[in-house]
Amino acid sequence: MRKAFFFLLTGYLLMVFETAWGNELQVGFIRLDGLLALIVWYALRHTVAEGFIPVCLLGLIAASLSALPPWIFVMDYAVVFLMVRYIQSHVLELMMWQRMLVVMFTSLQAVTILMIVAGDIGLVWPWGIGQSILNGITSPIWFFLFDRMDGFFFESIHSDAGAKD
Amino acid sequence: MASLATIIFFYVGLRLGSISLFSPIESTLLDSSGYLQKAFSKPMNAVKGFWASYVVLRDVKQENAALRERIANLQRQLNEYREALIANARYRQLLKIKGRNRFQSVIANVVGVDLAPWSATLVIDQGRSSGIRPGMPAMAGPGVIGKVIESGLGFSRIMLVSDYNNAVAAMVQRNRVRGILKGAGHGGCTLAYVEKGVDVEVGDRIITSGTDGVFPKGFLLGQVSSVSQGPAADLFQDITVKPVMDLNRVEEVMILLTRSDLLETRK
Numbered sequence: 001m002r003k004a005f006f007f008l009l010t011g012y013l014l015m016v017f018e019t020a021w022g023n024e025l026q027v028g029f030i031r032l033d034g035l036l037a038l039i040v041w042y043a044l045r046h047t048v049a050e051g052f053i054p055v056c057l058l059g060l061i062a063a064s065l066s067a068l069p070p071w072i073f074v075m076d077y078a079v080v081f082l083m084v085r086y087i088q089s090h091v092l093e094l095m096m097w098q099r100m101l102v103v104m105f106t107s108l109q110a111v112t113i114l115m116i117v118a119g120d121i122g123l124v125w126p127w128g129i130g131q132s133i134l135n136g137i138t139s140p141i142w143f144f145l146f147d148r149m150d151g152f153f154f155e156s157i158h159s160d161a162g163a164k165d
Numbered sequence: 166m167a168s169l170a171t172i173i174f175f176y177v178g179l180r181l182g183s184i185s186l187f188s189p190i191e192s193t194l195l196d197s198s199g200y201l202q203k204a205f206s207k208p209m210n211a212v213k214g215f216w217a218s219y220v221v222l223r224d225v226k227q228e229n230a231a232l233r234e235r236i237a238n239l240q241r242q243l244n245e246y247r248e249a250l251i252a253n254a255r256y257r258q259l260l261k262i263k264g265r266n267r268f269q270s271v272i273a274n275v276v277g278v279d280l281a282p283w284s285a286t287l288v289i290d291q292g293r294s295s296g297i298r299p300g301m302p303a304m305a306g307p308g309v310i311g312k313v314i315e316s317g318l319g320f321s322r323i324m325l326v327s328d329y330n331n332a333v334a335a336m337v338q339r340n341r342v343r344g345i346l347k348g349a350g351h352g353g354c355t356l357a358y359v360e361k362g363v364d365v366e367v368g369d370r371i372i373t374s375g376t377d378g379v380f381p382k383g384f385l386l387g388q389v390s391s392v393s394q395g396p397a398a399d400l401f402q403d404i405t406v407k408p409v410m411d412l413n414r415v416e417e418v419m420i421l422l423t424r425s426d427l428l429e430t431r432k
């Protein structure tokens with residue numbers, strides 16, 4: 001419960017930061033974004049039973065910071081979470097470069113879903129691709145930050161949640 | 166867990182059906198996020214202010230001279246417009262035409278942008294307590310930049326004219342040719358549904374036509390930046406319009422309180 005709250009609070013603060021500094025963090029339609037990395041990081045450490053509801057709640061919070069319909073974010077984040085859980089259940093331990101690829105792949109999926117449903121499919125190339133590449137490249141930094149914050153607040157060593165699925 | 170999931174999907178289902186049962190929750194979230202966005206954007210505004218005030222002073226002398234020249238030209242134009250306004254009022258009186266309403270307005274600061282980078286919406290630090298309601302026009306610089314789509318108690322969200330989902334009834338000021346100004350992303354717009362062969366030139370000023378019931382007639386939307394006839398099979402011209410200002414750099418907006426029944430809430 002506390003970890004779910006930590007996840008939601010971190011996600012919310014990231015969203016507020018991104019929307020408050022949006023123009024400064026953005027080139028074209030590509031923006032420095034830690035939200036997808038957060039969802040992947042959370043999905044790698046929590047089972048579906050533990051993590052699905054917080055991820056859906058994060059989708060609802062995200063909707064309050066956007067003009068896009070709320071169900072897009074709920075569906076989008078839920079799909080990303082389930083996809084990462086599926087990958088995690090087939091792999092013993094993901095290397096860093098594999099995590100980067102997972103973030104890149106799931107970001108592309110998430111951004112494509114958002115753009116299709118919002119009616120902006122023409123933006124997938126080059127902006128959606130560019131955004132997912134940026135998310136993948138910056139994910140080790142975000143993972144490091146989230147690990148540090150998690151360790152600072154909870155002081156626990158994470159067990160591999162993949163075995164629980 | 167199942168009951169919580171049911172609540173989430175119930176909520177989402179209600180939103181899909183456009184039932185505004187949860188609008189108080191949404192406006193509360195808009196307000197609470199707005200306060201945080203305002204706090205987060207303050208340091209950046211301070212940095213930008215410092216940069217603008219102290220660092221970028223190299224071209225001030227040339228800029229000053231150019232501005233003086235421009236002021237002189239504008240004063241000359243202003244005098245001509247005053248004359249035209251007086252003449253116009255006289256003609257209106259003669260023809261018994263009702264004058265355009267003068268709207269009250271509210272000035273607001275931009276505190277945030279949309280979570281989706283391609284969605285051109287802004288969060289401003291004025292809301293229902295200042296009389297702002299969805300549908301009201303947002304102005305910046307010399308013309309219209311968007312409209313209010315959501316309003317909380319102290320914060321509102323405006324959709325810019327460059328958003329892909331935005332459309333404004335517009336016309337060319339010079340010859341009154343009508344079209345629809347649609348958002349094209351990247352801070353730009355297109356003037357759609359103008360038939361081929363109709364006279365539209367680069368530099369033409371595009372104004373609101375007032376037929377959409379949202380924007381009052383005659384407000385500046387932008388200038389035509391390019392015109393092409395497009396493929397032979399198309400019925401309409403490809404016209405791109407540059408908005409009245411750089412929409413990625415909007416810092417303050419003016420909301421016109423166009424609904425007279427709501428003006429009293431400001432008092």
